[in-house]
Amino acid sequence: MSEFLSRSESYLPFLLQGLWLTVLVTLLALCLATNIGLLWALFRTSSVNLLVVPTRFFVEFVRGIPLLVLLFYIYFVAPEIGVNLTAFQSGVLGLALAHSCYLSETFRAGIEAIDKGQIEAARSIGMRRPLMMRRVVLPQAFRIVLPPYGNNIILLLKDSSLVSVISVTDLTMQGKMLASSTFDNMTVFTLVAFLYLCLTIPLNLLMRRLETTMGVGG
Template identity: 75%
Template sequence: MTDFIASAGVYLPILLKGVWLTIAVTLLSLGLATLLGLIWALFRTSGIRWLALATRIFVEFVRGVPILVVLFYIYFVMPEFGLDLTAFQAGVVGLALTYSCYIGETFRAGIEAVDKGQVEAAKSIGMKTPMMMRRVVLPQAFRIVVPPYANNMVMLLKDSSQVSVISVAELTMQGKMLASSTFDNMTVFTLVALLYLCLTIPLNFAMRRVEVAMGSAK
């Protein structure tokens, strides 16, 4: 135990550099994924058949491709089409694109769960679709989707480790490099696991509080 504590004191400053990058990747990816997911959900529920069908095909395609393949494609293939991104940018875009499809389906389910009677009532008093969505449908849908959205947030935080495959030096990558140079695999990866827990446990707790505040908790 003494050796572990001594080694941890040496390794933690190095690993914490990866923690900050993990947080940056997660927050940027989550913000973009949420925006795109809302767009996909609105397209799917727009009532425009060709738009809903095209969005559905796109969502199912992206969800059917592993995140690693998406990251490789954006980082290694897209430059051939003129889109040359840094590893960090490619990681954020790849995670955001993948998770936007999961979040979009979560939002779609929330929108479709809103009582149809309220939608009809809004239309009967002359509300246009944009106003109806903004004032009636979306506020209720957001309360419904808080629990699954929180789950997507935690999964995205953990899946941010996938960007290490394109050389983004987040927490997992820092752990790999440190372990390969020190050969102290047990200590390094134990610390990596503990640091992920330090990120996910407070996030779970915070989202649980949000669920209670919004009346989504059961």
């Protein structure tokens, strides 16, 4: 045990560099995914077929592609048509696109769960759709979608480990490099798993606290 702790102490600084990048990738991808996913949801719930049909096709198309393949496509194929992104940019964009499509369905379900009577009442007093969505629909929809949204944040955090396959030096990549140089697979990947838990468990507790504060499920 003392030997394990001694090795862990020497490995941690190297792994913490990757942990920081994992957090950064996750935060950037989450911000993009949330905004893009909300946009897709608004398009899907509109009455304009020119918005509904292409958005539905795009969402289903992206959801049908494995995230790993999407990352490969953005990083390796996109440069062939003149879109040159770094590994970091490709990782963030791939995660954001994939999770925006999952979030769009979550947001759409929340929007459609709002009582139609409230929407009709807002229209009856002359509210246009943008104002009605901002003041009436979205605040209530947010409470409804909070639990699945929290789950998606955790899934996004764990999915961020896939960016290591396109050479992003996140926590997983740092772990692989450290293990290949030390051949101490057990210690290294035990630490990697532990560091991921240090992110996911507090995040899960935070989301539950937020749900309780907002009275979700009450």
